[in-house]
Amino acid sequence: LAKTTQPPSMEAYEGQEVNVSCSHTNIATSEYIYWYRQVPHQGPQFIIQGYKDYVVNEVASLFISADRKLSTLSLPWVSLRDAAVYYCIVTDRMSNYNVLYFGSGTKLTVEP
Amino acid sequence: GPKVLQIPSHQIIDMGQMVTLNCDPVSNHLYFYWYKQILGQQMEFLVNFYNGKVMEKSKLFKDQFSVERPDGSYFTLKIQPTALEDSAVYFCASSLHRVREQYFGPGTRLTVL
Numbered sequence: 001l002a003k004t005t006q007p008p009s010m011e012a013y014e015g016q017e018v019n020v021s022c023s024h025t026n027i028a029t030s031e032y033i034y035w036y037r038q039v040p041h042q043g044p045q046f047i048i049q050g051y052k053d054y055v056v057n058e059v060a061s062l063f064i065s066a067d068r069k070l071s072t073l074s075l076p077w078v079s080l081r082d083a084a085v086y087y088c089i090v091t092d093r094m095s096n097y098n099v100l101y102f103g104s105g106t107k108l109t110v111e112p
Numbered sequence: 113g114p115k116v117l118q119i120p121s122h123q124i125i126d127m128g129q130m131v132t133l134n135c136d137p138v139s140n141h142l143y144f145y146w147y148k149q150i151l152g153q154q155m156e157f158l159v160n161f162y163n164g165k166v167m168e169k170s171k172l173f174k175d176q177f178s179v180e181r182p183d184g185s186y187f188t189l190k191i192q193p194t195a196l197e198d199s200a201v202y203f204c205a206s207s208l209h210r211v212r213e214q215y216f217g218p219g220t221r222l223t224v225l
Contacts, residue, residue, distance in 0.1 A: 034213070043116070043203045043216025044155065093211045097143060097167050100205075100214060102155040 004088045006106045012078050013111050020073045020106050022088030027068050030094040035062065035073045037084040038105075044087065047073065083110045114138040116217035118204050119186075124223045130192035133220045135204030137187055144187045145205040145214060146179065148172060155203070161187065162210070191222075199224045 005023040012018045024033065032051050036044040048055055048062045050071070055062045061074045075082055085105040091098055117136040125131050137144055146158040159169040161179050176195070181187040187206070191198055201221045205214040 032211075038155075042218055043205070044214075045216065046213035049213065097160045097162065097210045098207065098212075098214070099145070099157050099160060099168060100147075100155075101157060102147075104154055 004090055004103055006086070006088050006103065008104065009107045009109065011109045011111065014079055015077055018075045018078050018082070018108060020075075020086050020088075020108070022071045022073070023069065024071070024088070024090050025069045027090055028092065031090045031092050033062070033064060033068075033071050034089045034091060034100070035060070036087045036089065036100070036102075037082075038087070039081075039084045044100075044102075047086075078108075078110050080110050080112065083108055114141075114215050116204055116206055116215050118202075118217035118220050120220060121218065122221045122223070124225065125194060127196055127224050128193045130190065131194055131222060133189040133191075133202050133204075133222070135187040135189070135206075135217055137204065137206030138208075138215055141206035141208050141215070143207045143210050143214075144179075144181065145207075146189050147203045147205065147216075148200045149203065149219070150200045158189075158202075194222075194224045196224050198222060 034049045035047040038044040048060050050062045063072045085107050087105040119134040144161040147155050149155045157170050159173045160167050178190045201219040203219045204217045207214045
């Protein structure tokens with residue numbers, strides 16, 4: 001499985017757009033990119049997934065570089081409730097049962 | 113959205129005792145997972161379960177661990193006997209299909225004394 005690298009922490013103010021980057025330089029053709037987030041004392045929550053190009057849903061958007069080595073999660077208008085640890089996870093949808101291997105993630109702090 | 117429930121939220125037991133952690137997955141989901149998170153550390157995969165069988169397990173899934181989902185009821189993780197290093201928060205997750213997103217419960221905090 002491709003290893004992912006994320007910044008350990010980020011800070012933002014309420015109302016700002018936040019972009020969290022994730023590097024996965026050894027991503028394989030059968031691997032997909034998932035983003036989850038976890039607030040304290042809760043389980044992780046799925047945000048978005050993608051394979052290539054650009055994906056958007058009601059919560060976030062995901063941009064994947066043309067060579068798929070870099071992805072960026074974009075949160076358009078962060079609020080205090082978006083303070084969480086954000087995990088970029090690459091998983092091989094062909095060879096396993098979508099086991100999620102969590103790294104240390106990016107801790108997003110949101111200031112009022 | 114869909115909810116995964118976990119019972120109890122906190123369990124305190126003495127080392128060597130048996131404990132069963134219960135998970136009520138999303139009703140139509142077919143794939144079930146347990147993850148373990150020690151305080152301040154990364155979430156780690158333990159085991160996944162489909163069609164009544166363990167499909168994959170990590171090296172953390174020791175011989176003292178077992179999982180089952182009898183007759184479509186709770187998906188359970190049993191630890192017998194427990195050890196001090198089993199103290200952690202255990203998260204259950206479920207998904208509709210193996211390539212779909214996983215829904216996580218709020219976790220059960222297990223404290224082994």
